[in-house]
Amino acid sequence: MRIPCPFCGDRGNEEFTVLGAAGLARPAPEADDAAWHDYVHLRDNPAGAHRELWHHVFGCRAWLVVERDTRTHAVLSVTPAKERAA
Amino acid sequence: MHYSVFSLLRNALSGNRSWTPAWRDPEPKPAYDTVIVGGGGHGLATAYYLAKEHGITDVAVVEKGYIGSGNVGRNTTIIRSNYLLPANTPFYEKSLQLWEGLEQDINYNAMVSQRGVLNLCHSDAQRDAYARRGNAMQLAGVDAELLDAAQVRAMVPGLDMDNARFPVKGGLLQRRGGTVRHDAVAWGYARAADRRGVDILQNTEVTGILVEGGRVTGVETTRGTIRAKRVGLAAAGNSSRVAAMAGLRLPIESHVLQAFVSEAVKPLIHTVVTFGAGHFYVSQSDKGGLVFGGDIDGYNSYAQRGSLPVVEDVMESAVALFPAFSRLRYLRQWGGIMDMSMDGSPIIDRTPVDGLFLNCGWCYGGFKATPASGWCFAHTIATGAPHALNAGFRLDRFATGRVVDEKGAGAQPNLH
Numbered sequence: 413m414r415i416p417c418p419f420c421g422d423r424g425n426e427e428f429t430v431l432g433a434a435g436l437a438r439p440a441p442e443a444d445d446a447a448w449h450d451y452v453h454l455r456d457n458p459a460g461a462h463r464e465l466w467h468h469v470f471g472c473r474a475w476l477v478v479e480r481d482t483r484t485h486a487v488l489s490v491t492p493a494k495e496r497a498a
Numbered sequence: 499m500h501y502s503v504f505s506l507l508r509n510a511l512s513g514n515r516s517w518t519p520a521w522r523d524p525e526p527k528p529a530y531d532t533v534i535v536g537g538g539g540h541g542l543a544t545a546y547y548l549a550k551e552h553g554i555t556d557v558a559v560v561e562k563g564y565i566g567s568g569n570v571g572r573n574t575t576i577i578r579s580n581y582l583l584p585a586n587t588p589f590y591e592k593s594l595q596l597w598e599g600l601e602q603d604i605n606y607n608a609m610v611s612q613r614g615v616l617n618l619c620h621s622d623a624q625r626d627a628y629a630r631r632g633n634a635m636q637l638a639g640v641d642a643e644l645l646d647a648a649q650v651r652a653m654v655p656g657l658d659m660d661n662a663r664f665p666v667k668g669g670l671l672q673r674r675g676g677t678v679r680h681d682a683v684a685w686g687y688a689r690a691a692d693r694r695g696v697d698i699l700q701n702t703e704v705t706g707i708l709v710e711g712g713r714v715t716g717v718e719t720t721r722g723t724i725r726a727k728r729v730g731l732a733a734a735g736n737s738s739r740v741a742a743m744a745g746l747r748l749p750i751e752s753h754v755l756q757a758f759v760s761e762a763v764k765p766l767i768h769t770v771v772t773f774g775a776g777h778f779y780v781s782q783s784d785k786g787g788l789v790f791g792g793d794i795d796g797y798n799s800y801a802q803r804g805s806l807p808v809v810e811d812v813m814e815s816a817v818a819l820f821p822a823f824s825r826l827r828y829l830r831q832w833g834g835i836m837d838m839s840m841d842g843s844p845i846i847d848r849t850p851v852d853g854l855f856l857n858c859g860w861c862y863g864g865f866k867a868t869p870a871s872g873w874c875f876a877h878t879i880a881t882g883a884p885h886a887l888n889a890g891f892r893l894d895r896f897a898t899g900r901v902v903d904e905k906g907a908g909a910q911p912n913l914h
Contacts, residue, residue, distance in 0.1 A: 413805045424806075424807070425797075425805055425807060426806070426807035426810075429796075429911070429912065430796050430797045430911050431911070431912070432751070432798075432909070432910065432911065433751075433798075445897065446897070449896060449897045452840070452896075453749035453840045453896040453897075454747045454748070454749055455738070455747075455748070455749070455750065455751050455909070456738075456747070457738035457739075457748070457750060457751050457752055457798065459736070459739055459752075459800040462798050464797065464798065480797070480798075482752070482798045482799050482800050482801070483800050483801055484801060485799065485801055485805070
């Protein structure tokens, strides 16, 4: 699997580490147990397009949001994670 | 047809013309008492034990592919019950006991081989942890032996015992552990369930779960609607997708786990060896190929194939432990889709939908659990409540904080 890093170009996935689903919204500290359970444990786990956080740890060290098809491993889009936060 | 040396002789002498199919290929009935979604090892074992232990024979097993096409044929065939936690040890020991009697029970040669499972330790702290686990096993009535380095050296030649970074200090051995031929497990359970009246519906994919007034009433399939009073989901790898049809969101991610077979060589390893300083385990099949595996790839996948960095990682571990393996060529490799639960332990439980039951989250360890998983899931479906053996594997344990963290490595890739 190869991931086109927006800063470094097309790189093998051995240069990256993966964290998991990108769309999880961390609840407020005082949120109830159900909200924290949902955030920590429950996942959509789709068969198809999946947005996830990858870290180009052996490259530019940028965090990236990679949208990938979990059925084929085809990379659909890559954006820097800080653009997502802005 | 009952299999025995006499049936073998009779068929050999008559030119092998009168063997009959091992199970029927029936048309789906419009309704069953119980429908099991997923014709893998766990689903077939569930159907078998529903019929055998609970007298429920009006059962259909609905399988989207063919029997043996999924994870039951995509593992490394290891069986063991060397667990620490009280939620795990009795359950896996039940499984090992069922393995020990399986071939007579289902009248099928599954090549159950109790060649032992040896976990290597590489530091004093790890040896202490293994001693603790061995003691916990013995307290639960499970066999365990702590070996010192000399005993390991005598038992497994070829190990890099005196490696500067990870010297082998000893190991925890379970002699009753071993390997089983995984295809034969699928075929044997399918045939045994079929002989007790269970309908096995291959190439029948579930496309929907029917729920009326909070109660399950059947499933939609590619071969029409099948009504059922009870539905059991045993679709590990695709559990999230199947459960979503009933509106459930699970504490599970699907990940790919790769396994490998080398070219065949003369007898080299007569037990199952696990590396304690990396994730690597190896045994030798009866054909001579070394069967080995390691970590999940770490990213969500339904693709049943992995990528090269993990292949390299597994090979590095193999050569670190057995330097002679560097001369071997690997022959074939495959990937299976694991239900990675958030605490690394399985779920066998009721669901919030009446009549709908869930068996999922097997992570790395589904194959060894096949008989006990089926046995406990059958009990849970038949009685409506978990058995004491699967009482720790509840769906709500994540919300209540009662997680079963044997290794604590679930779906989170950086914990592996």
